[in-house]
Amino acid sequence: MTSALAVHGLRKRYGPVEALRGVDLEVGAGELVGLLGPNGAGKSTLVKILAGLVRATNGSAEVTGARAGSSSARAALGYLAELFRFPGWYTADEVLELHQRLAGSAGGAAERRRLLELVALAEAADRRVDAMSKGMQQRLGIAQALVGEPRVLLLDEPTSALDPVGRRIVRELLERLRDRGTSVLLNSHLLSEIELVCDRVAILRGGEVVAAGRPHDLAKPRGVEIETDQGTQLIEGATRETVPRLVADAVAAGRRVYNVRVLASTLEDVYLEVVGGETT
Amino acid sequence: MNAVAVIVGYGFHEAVRRRVFTVVLVLTVAFLGLFWLANHYVFSDLASIQPPRDVHVDTRTFAGSFLVGLAMFATLFLGVVLAVFLTLSVVTGDAERGLLQPLVVRPVGRSTLLLSRFLGASLVCVGYVLAVYFLAICIVALTGHFWPDVIVWPGLELAGGVVIVTAISCLGSVLLSSVANGIMVFMLFGGGLVAGLLGSIGHALDSHAIKHAATIASWALPFEALYQDGLRMITEHQTGLNAFLLQLGPFGGAYVHGSPIRIWAGIYLLLVGAAALALFTRKDL
Numbered sequence: 060m061t062s063a064l065a066v067h068g069l070r071k072r073y074g075p076v077e078a079l080r081g082v083d084l085e086v087g088a089g090e091l092v093g094l095l096g097p098n099g100a101g102k103s104t105l106v107k108i109l110a111g112l113v114r115a116t117n118g119s120a121e122v123t124g125a126r127a128g129s130s131s132a133r134a135a136l137g138y139l140a141e142l143f144r145f146p147g148w149y150t151a152d153e154v155l156e157l158h159q160r161l162a163g164s165a166g167g168a169a170e171r172r173r174l175l176e177l178v179a180l181a182e183a184a185d186r187r188v189d190a191m192s193k194g195m196q197q198r199l200g201i202a203q204a205l206v207g208e209p210r211v212l213l214l215d216e217p218t219s220a221l222d223p224v225g226r227r228i229v230r231e232l233l234e235r236l237r238d239r240g241t242s243v244l245l246n247s248h249l250l251s252e253i254e255l256v257c258d259r260v261a262i263l264r265g266g267e268v269v270a271a272g273r274p275h276d277l278a279k280p281r282g283v284e285i286e287t288d289q290g291t292q293l294i295e296g297a298t299r300e301t302v303p304r305l306v307a308d309a310v311a312a313g314r315r316v317y318n319v320r321v322l323a324s325t326l327e328d329v330y331l332e333v334v335g336g337e338t339t
Numbered sequence: 340m341n342a343v344a345v346i347v348g349y350g351f352h353e354a355v356r357r358r359v360f361t362v363v364l365v366l367t368v369a370f371l372g373l374f375w376l377a378n379h380y381v382f383s384d385l386a387s388i389q390p391p392r393d394v395h396v397d398t399r400t401f402a403g404s405f406l407v408g409l410a411m412f413a414t415l416f417l418g419v420v421l422a423v424f425l426t427l428s429v430v431t432g433d434a435e436r437g438l439l440q441p442l443v444v445r446p447v448g449r450s451t452l453l454l455s456r457f458l459g460a461s462l463v464c465v466g467y468v469l470a471v472y473f474l475a476i477c478i479v480a481l482t483g484h485f486w487p488d489v490i491v492w493p494g495l496e497l498a499g500g501v502v503i504v505t506a507i508s509c510l511g512s513v514l515l516s517s518v519a520n521g522i523m524v525f526m527l528f529g530g531g532l533v534a535g536l537l538g539s540i541g542h543a544l545d546s547h548a549i550k551h552a553a554t555i556a557s558w559a560l561p562f563e564a565l566y567q568d569g570l571r572m573i574t575e576h577q578t579g580l581n582a583f584l585l586q587l588g589p590f591g592g593a594y595v596h597g598s599p600i601r602i603w604a605g606i607y608l609l610l611v612g613a614a615a616l617a618l619f620t621r622k623d624l
Contacts, residue, residue, distance in 0.1 A: 073623075110444045112443060112444065113624065114621065114623060130446050133445060133448075134446040138440075140437060143438075143441055145438070145441070146353060148353075148357075158441070161442065161446075161447055
């Protein structure tokens with residue numbers, strides 16, 4: 060089966076700077092993959108190559124089997140740029156109508172209404188873009204990316220301008236899209252968000268994928284914490300499998316067990332470990 | 340075709356909302372009002388105008404052709420201003436502001452996008468130039484009872500010149516930011532006018548070297564050559580010294596002319612368009 064997104068040996072050079080150094084990545088149908096990495100790691104460049112905005116120096120990038128940037132690849136895509144703007148004089152409804160016409164979507168007013176409801180902008184359909192807050196514009200950008208029900212969605216920092224409520228709206232939206240079979244490549248700095256919604260993550264550093272996998276596979280066990288009437292004890296090296304024996308031992312020793320927690324490193328721990336605290 | 344119409348409409352909508360047309364309309368009305376006033380005073384006091392004694396031309400033709408020449412220069416200038424402000428930021432400027440990326444990723448394609456922006460701006464500019472040119476001709480005719488020897492072709496050549504400037508501005512927008520592109524196009528426009536003046540000086544001094552330099556510059560910037568050809572045609576039926584004086588024109592003489600420059604202008608337009616499309620297709624956004 061053809062991957063929704065497939066990147067092999069992808070390289071991109073901007074003059075003397077090598078932004079991507081042979082990246083391999085696949086996103087399956089209906090899969091939600093998070094892209095992580097410090098500033099300058101090459102995340103946006105990778106997304107832009109897939110969107111056809113930037114030409115790769117070497118390697119291949121495909122969207123639903125078509126060369127990234129080709130007409131059929133673009134027809135399958137929805138894209139939210141990291142830095143984007145819509146003309147300030149357009150209303151939210153007009154922005155979506157423009158993109159419907161460019162995308163060849165026959166969804167009409169019903170699709171526009173549904174998309175605005177999805178991003179909680181139903182009440183702002185007739186509001187001009189220049190009268191919207193940054194967060195509203197960001198949500199309108201997400202709605203624009205969803206015009207024409209694309210099979211693949213590229214979201215570059217979709218929640219950067221959103222407040223906690225806006226982030227939750229987007230998170231729920233992403234889960235709904237996954238359920239519908241839409242593939243999503245999500246580029247974000249918000250580790251907790253990626254951890255919550257993504258099936259897999261890929262961490263880029265210096266233009267290379269330095270870690271990839273499912274969030275809980277990347278996490279490492281850090282022991283088991285047992286809370287008894289004698290206090291809380293951390294048993295390092297213990298795993299989920301050892302919990303029954305640990306509890307049985309504690310009870311046999313006459314202690315009352317109130318709580319047991321299996322500890323694992325968070326995605327943030329993994330990220331900091333592979334990125335080495337790098338920031339630019 | 341639908342995508343072209345959508346993008347042309349987008350550009351038109353943008354110009355309307357940015358009040359480009361309002362500003363242009365106000366300035367044009369002001370220009371035409373002042374031009375009418377100038378014509379009124381010139382033709383109501385023709386007796387005070389004395390063409391050189393050895394020029395066998397009636398005063399009305401002398402004054403009328405100069406006024407039409409002036410109107411042609413003003414029309415070209417206003418048309419160029421409109422063309423530049425409609426197109427100076429269609430690629431790099433819009434990309435820097437984040438307006439372009441959401442459009443480019445749609446299936447319409449970069450070539451369609453750029454061609455549509457060029458087409459939309461050209462349609463507006465051609466309509467504008469033709470309207471102002473023919474209104475100016477009517478003002479001269481109504482106030483001074485003077486009609487140029489050729490009426491339609493000079494207008495079409497002016498419009499063609501503005502279309503070339505539009506294409507140059509689109510090409511510049513692929514390579515340069517908005518401000519840099521605007522400066523570049525206006526400097527090229529100024530350079531073309533200077534070349535026309537240089538030609539006038541060369542003819543007045545009968546200097547082959549200066550005339551040759553001016554001719555090369557006019558072919559390199561064919562909007563200037565088209566303007567010169569238009570100037571030539573407004574007094575096409577005059578001969579000898581009359582033609583020499585009348586064709587000097589207010590801002591550059593009429594020395595490059597005929598079908599060759601029209602054909603070259605078409606080829607030039609295709610070359611500029613091809614370069615713009617090739618560069619835009621390869622540009623990282």
